[in-house]
Amino acid sequence: MRTQSFNGNQPLLKESSWSIASWAWPQPRPKILFYHKHAPYYGFTNFSSHQVYYKGKLYPTSEHLFQSFKFSGHRPDLAEHIRTCSDRPSVAFSEARRFQAEVRSDWKQVNIEKMDITLREKFIQNAGLRAELLSTGDAELVEDSDKDAFWGVGANGHGRNELGKALERLRDDFRRGRY
Numbered sequence: 307m308r309t310q311s312f313n314g315n316q317p318l319l320k321e322s323s324w325s326i327a328s329w330a331w332p333q334p335r336p337k338i339l340f341y342h343k344h345a346p347y348y349g350f351t352n353f354s355s356h357q358v359y360y361k362g363k364l365y366p367t368s369e370h371l372f373q374s375f376k377f378s379g380h381r382p383d384l385a386e387h388i389r390t391c392s393d394r395p396s397v398a399f400s401e402a403r404r405f406q407a408e409v410r411s412d413w414k415q416v417n418i419e420k421m422d423i424t425l426r427e428k429f430i431q432n433a434g435l436r437a438e439l440l441s442t443g444d445a446e447l448v449e450d451s452d453k454d455a456f457w458g459v460g461a462n463g464h465g466r467n468e469l470g471k472a473l474e475r476l477r478d479d480f481r482r483g484r485y
Contacts, residue, residue: 338442339450341458349435350447350473353395356435358428368428369395373402375420376409384408421457421472429476430485439477447473 340347348354352369365371370389377384384405391401402409410416429436447470451458455465479485 336443336445337448338445339448341450347438347447349432349438350469351449352424352469356428356432358424358431360427363389365389366393367395367398368424370398371427372421372424373398375416375424376402376413377405378410380410381405381408418468418472421469422475425472425476426479426485429480436480439473440480442477446470447477 338347339345340350342348343353349356352367352372355367358365358368358371360371365374366389374385374388377388388398388401391397429439448467449458449469451465452461454460455462457465457467457469459465459467
C-alpha cells in the first residue's frame with residue numbers, strides 16, 4: 307500500500323490493492339416471462355390444459371379450480387357449475403364473472419391463499435411442470451399479461467405480478483422438500 311501526502315506531511319489518500327471496479331455488484335435476477343399460449347412456460351398459467359384433482363373431483367384446468375374457490379362453501383352449486391361448465395378455462399373465467407355478485411365476501415382476503423393451493427395441486431400432480439418450475443433457478447417469474455395488473459404486470463409493466471410471486475413461493479417450497 308502506498309500513501310500519497312499533501313505537501314509531503316499528512317496522508318491524503320491510501321491506495322490499496324482493491325478498486326471499485328473489482329467490487330462485485332449484485333446482478334439483477336434473470337426474468338422469465340410467461341403468458342402467451344405458444345411461448346415457453348405457458349404451463350405456468352392457469353389457462354394451460356393441465357387437469358387438477360382436488361378433494362376427489364377433476365377440474366379441467368387450474369383456472370377452473372381457482373374460479374370455483376370464489377363460490378366454495380357458501381354456493382357449492384356455483385362452484386360445481388364452474389368446474390363442469392366447459393373444458394375451456396376462458397369459459398370458467400367468464401362464468402365466474404357472470405356470477406360476480408355471488409362471490410364469497412372475503413375473496414379479496416383469501417384469493418392469494420387460494421391461488422397458492424391451486425398452484426400447489428397443479429404442480430404436485432404434473433411432474434413435468436414441477437421439473438420445469440424447478441429448472442428456473444432463482445429467476446424472477448413474471449406473468450406478462452397486459453390485461454391483469456394484479457396477477458400479472460399489466461399494461462404498464464408495473465403490476466403486482468402476484469401469480470409470478472406465488473410460483474416463486476411454490477418453487478422455494480419444492481426445494482425445501484415441503485411437498
